[in-house]
Amino acid sequence: MFDSWRYSPVKSNIFSTITFAVFIFVIIFTDSIVSNVSLHSDAIEHGSNHQDQLQTHQTSQVLRITSTDDEDDDHGILLPPFEVTEEVIVQPENKLKPEDLRLFQRSRFTRRFNSRVREFFGSNQCKVQFFMTWISPTELFGEREFFVLESVFQTNPESCLIILSSTMDSEEGRKILEPLTSRGFRVGAFSPDLWALFKNTPAERWLSDIKNGDRDPGEIPLAQNLSNLVRLAALYKYGGVYLDTDFIVLKEFSGLRNTIGAQSVDVNGNWTRLNNAVLVFDKNHPLVYKFMEEFAFSFDGNRWGHNGPYLVSRVVDRLANTGEELNCTVLPPIAFYPVDWTKISGFFIKPNDQLGAKWIEAKIRQLSMSAYGVHLWNRQSSRFRIEEGSIIRRLISDHCVVCSGRV
Known part of the structure; x- marks a missing residue:
């Protein structure tokens, strides 16, 4: 087979x-x-x-992780994937929002900023030079903000007040201020020239880096962070008192020099947090310069308070620990922050009984004796209605000069 x-x-x-x-x-x-x-x-x-x-041939992608460090709880960190080389990762260019770009524009008002400020202070015999900032539209400058201006002049009638604001430096802004200027009070709104204001300070390089995209402006509105820096630069260049527009003034400020207020203290009376809502400093004060240095060095546009109240706390604490001379007085909370932001609602409520009425009378006496003012903490209190018989209503009645009664 x-x-x-x-x-x-x-x-x-x-x-x-x-x-x-x-x-x-x-x-x-x-x-x-x-x-x-x-x-x-x-x-x-x-x-x-x-x-x-x-x-190495897989598609590149950026992974976001959340840091466990307490200092970075509010924002993530960008890290490259494990196998991607530096040549593959291209960092995106930091781009300013359209509304941010307008902050860098110069106008006929901003170009004359320095001369306008010096002329305003020079032509008036200002017992105290006050500064405020306003970054919102004029239509948001309401009765409460106007009453704060009234309280400044009711307690400091021989003083001058400059509002650093491009929106209030307008015809609409002048109409808002007219009830005060027509009564002879010296108040004006000037558009700040950031380049001139920051010149020869640590803020100058920071501003250039932000504009050129070399620093990340962050998610918090840039104007809000600029407000923290502008107040420092204005005090450093001209000297005087900076006030937030939600601070009711109860006393004359002419006796204060180189002063900052504690927002909170521990059981031993040592401050635990400072705040930058009220700052009193001489021209060219070295501590204000260090505040600007810290702002430029540690700027973080994603963490609320990091470039403002937390900044002044960091700097003062660091210098105090090194034994460096501060040439600055830290006042207790009763001076500028007699009520904490968690309890500010109690100042807007009328008394419900005799015990509540007695408490309000006692609090009014305490404020009159010991407080230079009351911070209203607008982030918390702007939604509260001012009730008749409340502490805020009493303060308005006692410290108004136009006294429209609309607040």
């Missing part, structure tokens, strides 16, 4: 085909083994493996 199958022409062709296929398979299998041995040897020699080579 074997001989018959061997000499058959058809069977001979089939045998030849099978033999050839087996021969080809042996060649391919042998070549695969040799290739794998070569790759394995190459990996041992160069410290990599075939899997690593495949991973």
